[in-house]
Amino acid sequence: MDARGRKGAPELIVNMIAWLADPAHWRGPEGVPAQMLLHLYYCVLSVGVAVVIAVPLGLYIGHTGRGGVFVVGVSNAMRALPTLGLVTALVMFLGLGVVPALAGLVILAVPAVLSGTHAGVRSVPTEAVDAARGMGMTPWQRLWQVELPNALPLLIGGVRSAMLQVVATAAVAAYVGLGGLGRILLGGLAVGEYDQMAVAALLIALLAVFLDGVLAALSRWVVPRGLVLANTATHDGS
Amino acid sequence: MIEELLKFFGSPSNREMVLDALAEHTYLSLVPLLLGFLVALPIGRLAQRVYWLRGMLLGAANVFYTIPSLALYVLIPGLFGWPLLSSNNVVIALTIYTAALLVRPTLDALESVPGHVTAAATAMGYRTGRSFLTVELPLAVPAIASGVRVASVSSISLVSLGALIGTGGLGKLFTDGFQRWYPAQVLIGIVLTVLLALVVDLLLVGLWRLITPWTRAGGRVLPS
Amino acid sequence: MIEFQSVHKQYGNGTVAVQDLSLTVEAGTITVLVGPSGCGKTTLMRMVNRMIDPSSGSVLLDGTDIRERDPARLRRGIGYVIQQAGLFPHRTVLDNVATVPRLFGNSRRDARRRAAELLERVGLPNDLGKRYPVQLSGGQQQRVGVARALAADPPVLLMDEPFSAVDPVVRADLQDELLRLQDELGKTVLFVTHDIDEAIKLGDRVAVLRQGGYLAQYAAPDDLLAEPADDFVTSFVGRDRGYRRLSFLDSQGVCPEQADTIRIGDTSADVPSRAGWVLALDHERRPRGWLLPDATVDGQLTENQLLAGGSLYTEGTSLRGALDAALSAPSGLGVVVDADGAYVGVVTARHVLDLIESRRRSVTTEGAVP
Incomplete structure (x- = not known):
C-alpha cells in the first residue's frame, strides 16, 4: 500500500486487522509488545523525572508565594518549545542516546506538572491554611497535612495532562534512533507501508487512553474523599 | 554560531524556505484555533443549558482530548481517503484537539457568570440569544481567554510534530536540519516556533484587553 | 393594578411554593410581601414578570392576563431590582441604566441622556456614570439598580430584597430615598423582604406569608400591628408591636412645655x-x-x-x-x-x-x- 491515498475507512480497518493478525509483527525485539513496553517505559520515566523536579518546586512557590510569577512565566514559555526541535538539537549537541531524547520529553512534561501543583496549592482555602497556622502547625506540617492533600486533585490533573502530551510525543524518540511505537510508525513511513503507520497511530492512541484511565483511577484512590464530595457539591449547586 | 547563522541567512533559498515554513506554520496553528473555538462555544453552551447532556459532552470532549494529534495526523487521511501529506489532516486534528480542550473552560466560564446578572437580564426583557451574546459571553471572555491561550501555545507546538511524517511548518526545519546535520537550522526553527507562540499570545492578550475594558477597572470603590 | 387569582405553584419535585393564593395590589401603592425564607414570596413576585409561571391560577396586570403577553416584552415594561443589584459588570454605570431604553430601540444618545437624568434622580453624582459597577459601594450599586429599573418609566416596579445586602445605616437611607421617589413617581411597587420592620416602614399594604406559600394576613401595617390575624403573624411581627404601632399615631394633641x-x-x-x-x-x-x-x-x-x-x-x-x-x-x-x-x-x-x-x-x- 502506498502512503499517498486510500479508499476510506472500511478498507483501512480491514488492512489494519490484517497487519495485526500477522504473527511476525508480534515477535522479537521489533515486535508490537516490545515496542509498546518501551514506549510505556519512556513515558513513565519522563513523567516520573518531571514529577520529581516540578512537584517540589510547585509546592515551594505555592507554599511561600515567592517567585510564582517568574516560575509560571518560564513554564508557560517552556510549553512553546517544540519537542521535535528540542530533541534533534539535543542529539546534535550531546550525541545519540536515551538521555537527550528523554530530556526533551521531561521538558515537555514539566510545565503541566508545575502549573498543576502550583495551582493546587494556591487553590487551598485560605481559611484552612489560617486554621492550620492557628492550631500551631509548623510550616512542614502545614504543607504535608493541609496543603498537599488539598492540592492533590489539581496536581494529579497536571500529571495527567503531562502524561497525555508525553505519550503523544514519545514517537520522536524513534526519530533519533530509539525505539517505541514511533519506530513502527516511522518504519511504515520509510517503506511506504501505510497500514503499519495507522496501526502504530492507533496503538499510541490506545496507550494514551489507557494511561489516562490509570491516572484517573489513581486520582480517585489518593484524593481525600472530603474533597471529592466538596467538588461534586459545588458543581451540583451551580 | 553567529557565523553559521549569517551564512544560513545569507542564502536566498534558505530565507525563502524559512519564511514559507513560518507562514505555513502560522496557518496550520491559527486556523484550527479559530475553528476549534467556534466548535467549542456551542458545545459549551449546550452543556450549560441542557443538564442531562452535560456529562456526555464533557466525557466526549475528554476522549477526543486524550487522542494524540500525531495519531490523528496519520489516521485521518486513511479514514477519509486523503493524501497523507494534506494540510487538512493537521487542520482537522488540531481543530478537534482545540475544541476538546476548550469545551470545559467554556462551560466553566459560562457557569461563572453570576446568577443575579443573568436574572437581571431576563427580568429586563432580554431574550435568551441576546442575553447569551451581549451579557453572558462578554462576561465569560476572561475565563475562556486563558483556555484559548493554552490551546494556542499547544497547537503551535503540536504542528511541528507533523514533520515526523512529513507535513509542513517550522517542523521541517528540524527534520531537514537533522538529516543535513545542520544545528543552526534546527535552532532557528526552535527560536521561530517560540517567537510565534509568544507573538500570538501577546496578540491574544491585547485582543482580550481591547474587548474587556471592565476587567481593568479594579475592584476598589472610588470615592464619589 | 396587579391581581393574583388563586395562583398555585408546585415544582417538579412536589414542593409547593405558593398555595392557592389571591391578592390584589392597588395601583400607585407600595405593597410588601414579607415572610420567612421558604414562604414563597419571591416565587409570587416572579410570577408578575413571568420569570416563573404559576401551575394554576392567573395573574392579571391592569386587567389583562399576563400569559397573553410575550415574556420578553412584558418584562421590558416592568422594573426589577434585586438583592445584589444584578448590574452588568462589563458595562459602565451609565450604560447599565440605559439598558432597557436601548432594548426598546432608543438611540444610544437618547438612552444615555435618560440614564443620566435617572442617576441624578436617585441621588448619584453625574460623573459616576463613567465608572464600572465594581467601583461603586454597595449602597451606590443599589441606587444604580433602582435607576436602571426606572429607566423605561415602567408603571410597575418589582423589588426583591433590594436593600438586604447593605449595612443598616445605608439601608435606612435607601428606604427613605425609595419613599421620596414614590411620592414623586407613584409607581405600583411590589416589594419583597424578610424584614418586618422594613415592611412596616415602606408598605402601604403588607402581605405576611408563611412557610408553604400561605397568605397569613394582608393588611395595612398599622392594622397588622394592632390586630395580628393569628399566632404566626403575632410572633412574626415581634414582641414590641404595641410600641412599634405608635409609628402610626399622629402628633395631634402633643403640647410641649418649656424647660x-x-x-x-x-x-x-x-x-x-x-x-x-x-x-x-x-x-x-x-x-x-x-x-x-x-x-x-x-x-x-x-x-x-x-x-x-x-x-x-x-x-x-x-x-x-x-x-x-x-x-x-x-x-x-x-x-x-x-x-x-x-x-x-x-x-x-x-x-x-x-x-x-x-x-x-x-x-x-x-x-x-x-
Whole structure:
C-alpha cells in the first residue's frame, strides 16, 4: 500500500486487522509488545523525572508565594518549545542516546506538572491554611497535612495532562534512533507501508487512553474523599 | 554560531524556505484555533443549558482530548481517503484537539457568570440569544481567554510534530536540519516556533484587553 | 393594578411554593410581601414578570392576563431590582441604566441622556456614570439598580430584597430615598423582604406569608400591628408591636412645655437658679445636651461639661418618636425640635402616655372598631 491515498475507512480497518493478525509483527525485539513496553517505559520515566523536579518546586512557590510569577512565566514559555526541535538539537549537541531524547520529553512534561501543583496549592482555602497556622502547625506540617492533600486533585490533573502530551510525543524518540511505537510508525513511513503507520497511530492512541484511565483511577484512590464530595457539591449547586 | 547563522541567512533559498515554513506554520496553528473555538462555544453552551447532556459532552470532549494529534495526523487521511501529506489532516486534528480542550473552560466560564446578572437580564426583557451574546459571553471572555491561550501555545507546538511524517511548518526545519546535520537550522526553527507562540499570545492578550475594558477597572470603590 | 387569582405553584419535585393564593395590589401603592425564607414570596413576585409561571391560577396586570403577553416584552415594561443589584459588570454605570431604553430601540444618545437624568434622580453624582459597577459601594450599586429599573418609566416596579445586602445605616437611607421617589413617581411597587420592620416602614399594604406559600394576613401595617390575624403573624411581627404601632399615631394633641435653657458659652451667672435639669442650646437654638440639677459651671459653658441628650422628636411626626425622646433623655424630658432642628419645648413620657390613653378612650366611646 502506498502512503499517498486510500479508499476510506472500511478498507483501512480491514488492512489494519490484517497487519495485526500477522504473527511476525508480534515477535522479537521489533515486535508490537516490545515496542509498546518501551514506549510505556519512556513515558513513565519522563513523567516520573518531571514529577520529581516540578512537584517540589510547585509546592515551594505555592507554599511561600515567592517567585510564582517568574516560575509560571518560564513554564508557560517552556510549553512553546517544540519537542521535535528540542530533541534533534539535543542529539546534535550531546550525541545519540536515551538521555537527550528523554530530556526533551521531561521538558515537555514539566510545565503541566508545575502549573498543576502550583495551582493546587494556591487553590487551598485560605481559611484552612489560617486554621492550620492557628492550631500551631509548623510550616512542614502545614504543607504535608493541609496543603498537599488539598492540592492533590489539581496536581494529579497536571500529571495527567503531562502524561497525555508525553505519550503523544514519545514517537520522536524513534526519530533519533530509539525505539517505541514511533519506530513502527516511522518504519511504515520509510517503506511506504501505510497500514503499519495507522496501526502504530492507533496503538499510541490506545496507550494514551489507557494511561489516562490509570491516572484517573489513581486520582480517585489518593484524593481525600472530603474533597471529592466538596467538588461534586459545588458543581451540583451551580 | 553567529557565523553559521549569517551564512544560513545569507542564502536566498534558505530565507525563502524559512519564511514559507513560518507562514505555513502560522496557518496550520491559527486556523484550527479559530475553528476549534467556534466548535467549542456551542458545545459549551449546550452543556450549560441542557443538564442531562452535560456529562456526555464533557466525557466526549475528554476522549477526543486524550487522542494524540500525531495519531490523528496519520489516521485521518486513511479514514477519509486523503493524501497523507494534506494540510487538512493537521487542520482537522488540531481543530478537534482545540475544541476538546476548550469545551470545559467554556462551560466553566459560562457557569461563572453570576446568577443575579443573568436574572437581571431576563427580568429586563432580554431574550435568551441576546442575553447569551451581549451579557453572558462578554462576561465569560476572561475565563475562556486563558483556555484559548493554552490551546494556542499547544497547537503551535503540536504542528511541528507533523514533520515526523512529513507535513509542513517550522517542523521541517528540524527534520531537514537533522538529516543535513545542520544545528543552526534546527535552532532557528526552535527560536521561530517560540517567537510565534509568544507573538500570538501577546496578540491574544491585547485582543482580550481591547474587548474587556471592565476587567481593568479594579475592584476598589472610588470615592464619589 | 396587579391581581393574583388563586395562583398555585408546585415544582417538579412536589414542593409547593405558593398555595392557592389571591391578592390584589392597588395601583400607585407600595405593597410588601414579607415572610420567612421558604414562604414563597419571591416565587409570587416572579410570577408578575413571568420569570416563573404559576401551575394554576392567573395573574392579571391592569386587567389583562399576563400569559397573553410575550415574556420578553412584558418584562421590558416592568422594573426589577434585586438583592445584589444584578448590574452588568462589563458595562459602565451609565450604560447599565440605559439598558432597557436601548432594548426598546432608543438611540444610544437618547438612552444615555435618560440614564443620566435617572442617576441624578436617585441621588448619584453625574460623573459616576463613567465608572464600572465594581467601583461603586454597595449602597451606590443599589441606587444604580433602582435607576436602571426606572429607566423605561415602567408603571410597575418589582423589588426583591433590594436593600438586604447593605449595612443598616445605608439601608435606612435607601428606604427613605425609595419613599421620596414614590411620592414623586407613584409607581405600583411590589416589594419583597424578610424584614418586618422594613415592611412596616415602606408598605402601604403588607402581605405576611408563611412557610408553604400561605397568605397569613394582608393588611395595612398599622392594622397588622394592632390586630395580628393569628399566632404566626403575632410572633412574626415581634414582641414590641404595641410600641412599634405608635409609628402610626399622629402628633395631634402633643403640647410641649418649656424647660430651663442655657447657651453654650454662657457663664455660671446665667444658670437658672431653680434646682432642675437645664438644657443647653447652641447659637442656632439646637439642643446640645443636659446640665445636671444644681450643677455648677466653671467659667464658660462648653460641650464637654454636658450630659449627652436623648433622641430628638421632630414636631408633627408620629408619637413613637415623642415617647422615645422622653424615655431616652437623661432628664426624662423629651426634647421637641422643629423641622430645622431648633428647640421648641419638652414633653414627658407621662404626657405622651396620657395622650395615647385619651385617644383609646375616645375611640371606644365612639364605638369605632380600630
